[in-house]
Amino acid sequence: MVAAGLPIAVGAAHAQKLLKKGDDITVCFFGDGAINRGPFLEALNWARVYDLPVLFVCEDNRWSATTASGPMTAGDGASARAASLDIAATQVDGNDVFAVHEAAARLVAEVRAGSGPRLLHALTYRVKGHVSVDLAAYRDPAELAAALETDPIARARGRLLSAGVAAATLDAIENAARDEVDTALAVADAAPWPDADAAFTDVQTTGAGQWR
Ligand SMILES: Cc1ncc(C[n+]2csc(CCOP(=O)(O)OP(=O)(O)O)c2C)c(N)n1
Numbered sequence: 001m002v003a004a005g006l007p008i009a010v011g012a013a014h015a016q017k018l019l020k021k022g023d024d025i026t027v028c029f030f031g032d033g034a035i036n037r038g039p040f041l042e043a044l045n046w047a048r049v050y051d052l053p054v055l056f057v058c059e060d061n062r063w064s065a066t067t068a069s070g071p072m073t074a075g076d077g078a079s080a081r082a083a084s085l086d087i088a089a090t091q092v093d094g095n096d097v098f099a100v101h102e103a104a105a106r107l108v109a110e111v112r113a114g115s116g117p118r119l120l121h122a123l124t125y126r127v128k129g130h131v132s133v134d135l136a137a138y139r140d141p142a143e144l145a146a147a148l149e150t151d152p153i154a155r156a157r158g159r160l161l162s163a164g165v166a167a168a169t170l171d172a173i174e175n176a177a178r179d180e181v182d183t184a185l186a187v188a189d190a191a192p193w194p195d196a197d198a199a200f201t202d203v204q205t206t207g208a209g210q211w212r
Pocket of ligand 1: 001002030063
């Protein structure tokens, strides 16, 4: 369920606070679509009221499945809503891995030091459809073309090359990542289908009625 993770994360953070678990904090990721659901408000409010060790991370890719988030979002989005609940928010270019790293490191340190909740609002763009069968034909191709110009991996590669990292080192990292994904796909394709009975395991029963 969209936004369902937010109250769960706040519950985990509340437990960490009560148990005084050292450096442990909770980091909770969600999309821009989630901020229009009630649990977002409930979770941020609870986190601030109890000063919980939680970092909220909104991955704002401007699309909620097949709906553009902008026209259905009042006000200035995740950061503004956090600020209205007295939660300091940092907006960052989510396609700049160095900027995200710097902001995340600072916010994690603040939360660990007892600041209470923080929110990181990372602006990015979804370059594919919502799921594999979604061709995303409903969006403006120019919007996609502009977004592809800001590809985070290409930008990171450029920065690392100009910082003196050898191209071969970067190629090796990229190839290892591709191999890992290829292997995962091959293993999944080769795996047997699960037993049909597995659909009924780990399912909660209310104790009433029978399976029909
Ligand atoms: C309460 C609820 N409404 C609708 C859906 C169907 N749905 C699944 S993903 C999605 C869009 C989510 O967009 P966002 O929160 O921005 O996350 P993203 O997928 O872009 O990371 C929707 C509407 C759902 N899972 N839960």
